[in-house]
Amino acid sequence: MQETSSGRRGAAIYMVVWLFIGIALGGVISLSSDTPMANAMLFAIPINLVYAFAAGYSAYYLCRAYPLGSRRPLSIALVLMATAVVCGILWLLLGHAWNGLTMLPGADWAGIVITRQLSALIVGLGILLYGLAAALHYIAIEFVRAKNAEQRELESLLMAQEAELRMLRTQIDPHFLFNSLNSISALTSQDPKAARRMTLELASFFRQSLGMEAHKKVTLGEEMVLIRHFLAIEQVRFGQRLRVEEALEDAALACLVPPMIIQPLVENAVKHGICNLPEGGTIRVGARRAGSMLHIRVDNPVDADMPPAPGKGVGTGIGLANVRQRLAGAYKHEASIHWGRGDGGFGVEIAMPAQTTEGED
Amino acid sequence: MRIIIVDDEMLARAVVREYLSEHADAEIVAECANGFEAVKAITELSPDLVILDIQMPKLDGFEVAELAGAGPRYIFATAFDQYAIKAFEFHALNYLLKPFSQQRFDQALAHARANVGKGAPDTAVGNMVREAAARNKPLGRVLIRDGAKVHVIGSDKIDYVEAQDDYVQIRSEGKSYLKNQRLTELEGQLDGEQFLRIHRSYLVNIARIERIEQATRDSHVAILKDGARLPVSRSGYQKIRAALG
Numbered sequence: 007m008q009e010t011s012s013g014r015r016g017a018a019i020y021m022v023v024w025l026f027i028g029i030a031l032g033g034v035i036s037l038s039s040d041t042p043m044a045n046a047m048l049f050a051i052p053i054n055l056v057y058a059f060a061a062g063y064s065a066y067y068l069c070r071a072y073p074l075g076s077r078r079p080l081s082i083a084l085v086l087m088a089t090a091v092v093c094g095i096l097w098l099l100l101g102h103a104w105n106g107l108t109m110l111p112g113a114d115w116a117g118i119v120i121t122r123q124l125s126a127l128i129v130g131l132g133i134l135l136y137g138l139a140a141a142l143h144y145i146a147i148e149f150v151r152a153k154n155a156e157q158r159e160l161e162s163l164l165m166a167q168e169a170e171l172r173m174l175r176t177q178i179d180p181h182f183l184f185n186s187l188n189s190i191s192a193l194t195s196q197d198p199k200a201a202r203r204m205t206l207e208l209a210s211f212f213r214q215s216l217g218m219e220a221h222k223k224v225t226l227g228e229e230m231v232l233i234r235h236f237l238a239i240e241q242v243r244f245g246q247r248l249r250v251e252e253a254l255e256d257a258a259l260a261c262l263v264p265p266m267i268i269q270p271l272v273e274n275a276v277k278h279g280i281c282n283l284p285e286g287g288t289i290r291v292g293a294r295r296a297g298s299m300l301h302i303r304v305d306n307p308v309d310a311d312m313p314p315a316p317g318k319g320v321g322t323g324i325g326l327a328n329v330r331q332r333l334a335g336a337y338k339h340e341a342s343i344h345w346g347r348g349d350g351g352f353g354v355e356i357a358m359p360a361q362t363t364e365g366e367d
Numbered sequence: 368m369r370i371i372i373v374d375d376e377m378l379a380r381a382v383v384r385e386y387l388s389e390h391a392d393a394e395i396v397a398e399c400a401n402g403f404e405a406v407k408a409i410t411e412l413s414p415d416l417v418i419l420d421i422q423m424p425k426l427d428g429f430e431v432a433e434l435a436g437a438g439p440r441y442i443f444a445t446a447f448d449q450y451a452i453k454a455f456e457f458h459a460l461n462y463l464l465k466p467f468s469q470q471r472f473d474q475a476l477a478h479a480r481a482n483v484g485k486g487a488p489d490t491a492v493g494n495m496v497r498e499a500a501a502r503n504k505p506l507g508r509v510l511i512r513d514g515a516k517v518h519v520i521g522s523d524k525i526d527y528v529e530a531q532d533d534y535v536q537i538r539s540e541g542k543s544y545l546k547n548q549r550l551t552e553l554e555g556q557l558d559g560e561q562f563l564r565i566h567r568s569y570l571v572n573i574a575r576i577e578r579i580e581q582a583t584r585d586s587h588v589a590i591l592k593d594g595a596r597l598p599v600s601r602s603g604y605q606k607i608r609a610a611l612g
Contacts, residue, residue, distance in 0.1 A: 181422070184446035184465055185376070191466040192378035195385060243376055282424045284375070284401040309424065311508070311519050 016146075021058060028054030031131065035118060044115040048108060053101050061093055061136045069143040086140055087133075094132030101128055164221060167335055179273060182240075189243050204242050211235035218265035223336075223361070226268075226293055226302070227259040233272050233291070240276050247286025248276065258293035261300045261360045264336045270325045271304040271354050279306030279352060300360040305353040326354065333358060368483060371397045371412065373405040373431065374420040374444070379465065383418055383444075386472040393476075402426025403517050409435035410515040415483045416476075418463075421445040426510070426517065429499040432492050434512040440479045441492055454498060458491040505558035509537060511544045518544055522557055526591055528570040538595070563610055565589055565603035573610055 032050035036043045068089060072082045102120060109117035118124075186208055193201035214232050218224065230252075241248050268291070275289045287307035294301050326345055333341040333356065341358035370393055374380045380398050387393045396412050399405040402425045409417060409431075417439045421428035429451075432441055443462040445451050455462040461475050500506070509525065511518040526538045530550035537544045546553075554562065554570050564570050575591045579599065582588045587599040589607070599607065 180447040185379075188382065188446060188465040189376070189378045192382040192385075196381060243378065245377055281375075281422070284403075284424045311425070311521070 020062065020142075021055070024054055024058035025051065027135065028052075034127070035124060038123070039119065039121065041118045042115065045118050048116055049101070049105055049118045053097065053104055056100065057093075057097050057132065057135065060097075061132070061139045064089065064093060065136060065139040066143050069140055069147060073147065074144055086137065090133040090136035090140075091129075093136050094129040097132040098125055098128045163335065167221060167332070168219070179277065181277070182273070185243055186239050193242075200242070204239060207235050207238045207242075211239060215266060215269070222265070223262035224265045225259065226254070226261050226263050226300070229263055229265070229268050230254065230259065230291075232266070233269055236269060236272060237276075237289075240280075244276075244280060244286060247283070248280050249286065249288040251288055251290045253290065253292040253294075255294045257295040258300055258302075258360075260362055261295060262362060263300070263302075263358065264332055267329060267332060267356070268302060268304065270329055271356075274325050274354075275304055275306035275352070279308050282309040283307060295360050298360055300358050302356045302358075303353060305351055307350055308347065308352045310350055329356075368392055368416060368480060369394050369396045369412070369414040370416045370418065371395075371399065371405070371408050371414045371439075372418050373399045373402075373423070373428070374418075375400050375423045376420075379420065379444075382466070383472075386469050387476075389469065389473070390476065402428075402431045405431045406434045406512060406517050407515040409439060410512070414439050416440045416442065416479050418442045418444060421448055421451050425519075429496050430510055433496040433500070434510055434517055437490070437492050440482055442475050442479055450502065454495050458495045460491055460495060500556055504556045505561075506556045509546070509553075509557075511537065511546045513544070520544065522561065523572075523574070525562075525572050526575045526593060526595065527572060527597060528553060528562075530568040541593070563603070563606055565607060566598050566600045569597045569603075571597060576607070576611070579604070579607060579611075 028051040029047065031054060032043070032047040035041055035050060036046035068086065072085060074082070076082075105117060105120060186204065190201050190204050190208075193204060211232065214228075214235065237248070237250050241250075272289065272291065280286050280289065290303070290305040292301075292303040292305075326343070330343045333343055337358050341356070343354065343356045345352070345354040368390075370387065372380050372383050372387075372395060374383070377400075380400075384395065384398075387395060396414055397408040399408050402423050405417070405419070406426070408414075417432075417435070419428045419431060419441055421443060422445065423431075426434070428443055428445075441461065443451070443455060443460060444465055444467075445462070446465040452462070452464070454460070461478050463471065463475055506522055508522060509520045511520065520537065520539050524539045526540075528550060529536045529538070531545075533547065533549065534545050535548055535550050535553055537546060550564075550568070550570060554564055557570070561573060562570050563573050571589060571591070575593075577590045577592045580588050580590060582598075585601070587604050589597045589599050591597065
């Protein structure tokens with residue numbers, strides 16, 4: 007709908023422009039000779055409007071047939087030039103025919119004298135206007151092409167987001183999976199009830215993470231449910247070594263976040279923090295809403311003896327880079343993520359727009 | 368057969384303990400939850416077999432095997448470490464993938480039992496440990512075993528390293544440590560941007576150099592921030608010039 011209405015508007019503007027050119031041509035004819043204004047206008051306006059269609063359509067097909075960049079610019083220019091000259095001459099012939107036709111009734115407000123100069127002017131103007139029409143078409147074609155490219159880019163971005171989340175889901179740390187299964191294997195003989203609880207936690211975790219869709223944001227509260235399943239499983243593995251503290255404001259829990267944006271941070275906190283500490287430690291997850299911004303923080307202790315050196319702790323940056331990328335995809339520059347080591351711990355802080363309904367962005 | 372179980376997860380140790388209860392001759396002499404305990408226990412108790420998890424805090428399984436030496440036989444266990452699995456296959460080492468069954472465990476145990484007491488040290492373990500160290504380079508820290516104790520020295524804390532026959536003496540924060548390694552091998556593992564071989568017998572931490580002095584007409588000494596004076600060879604002097612600009 008929008009396409010056709012904007013097309014119609016374009017056509018109207020096009021015709022008005024040609025109408026003005028016609029009036030201008032009539033004025034020039036009237037002023038440059040003794041021709042009365044009425045005669046000049048009666049000659050100039052109709053032939054201009056006809057030429058508007060003829061040159062417009064002809065240029066349109068020509069521009070389609072010779073898109074920019076398809077051939078050498080010189081050959082396109084030559085083709086255009088030749089066509090413009092032919093059209094200019096045809097236009098002059100049309101002018102003569104129309105002039106003859108208007109003179110038939112013998113009214114004194116019709117008919118002009120087509121001098122040599124006027125003929126040259128008409129042909130020259132015809133060539134110029136043809137060139138102008140062609141240029142307009144090229145601009146329009148380029149514009150449409152750019153718009154389509156943008157559309158395609160947007161679509162592929164969406165698809166990439168979807169693919170990325172799918173990858174995240176399937177790339178749930180294999181260590182996590184196999185170690186959890188190993189814990190279940192141990193529990194089946196020692197504490198069958200605990201084994202069943204762990205199986206159910208695993209099932210809930212996978213069911214929820216597999217059900218998430220990339221473009222559909224979830225509330226922080228829902229994300230926290232997923233995180234709690236994850237931590238419950240890890241707590242079976244690590245026992246007393248893994249402790250968790252939550253400091254979550256209700257206003258923050260109601261905010262929407264991209265799915266699985268916090269879970270990787272908590273997973274990192276276990277993998278690169280608790281995992282390396284014989285005595286374990288406490289992971290802190292905090293979220294608060296400050297005006298239009300949502301702040302989320304994940305902290306974990308780290309092994310002070312373990313330098314953040316290459317070799318050890320590789321991959322720390324990959325998960326974080328992925329989160330940063332997804333934040334940028336969802337909120338552009340409005341979201342930020344910072345991380346750093348200090349005070350015997352590692353902390354990540356995310357700031358993003360606080361949204362409570364989908365589509366505010 | 369005297370056995371030590373090393374795993375940081377209580378439940379993982381429990382599985383091994385349970386599977387071992389099927390074997391009357393297996394005696395569990397220690398259970399360790401981290402690498403330091405493991406090195407200490409292996410050194411002090413000299414078991415026949417160590418069942419060793421790869422991913423552990425402080426020291427991983429490879430580092431434990433490196434520090435504790437090739438005295439005992441090892442069965443490595445990992446949940447998912449593709450590099451380690453490849454290495455186990457390549458060196459025909461005894462390993463278990465978690466979770467494992469009683470049958471699989473029995474096989475690994477039988478294999479280890481066949482080798483226990485054969486005397487010949489397990490060269491495959493040494494090879495793999497060296498390979499793992501090469502993979503982790505540049506080393507962020509150097510591990511030194513001193514009897515049953517393990518010292519972990521951050522490579523930025525090292526002043527210099529001096530070659531002493533088959534050993535290296537590592538100087539750090541006013542203390543000296545001996546490590547059974549050749550200087551050239553250690554040099555290859557440390558960060559070349561950080562350490563410079565200024566002499567056949569000396570590897571120095573560039574950040575610790577205070578100044579270079581002319582000693583005789585064609586020899587120099589490097590004076591470190593703590594006042595130590597190290598000889599600089601001619602090629603070493605050129606390297607220092609290039610590094611310090």
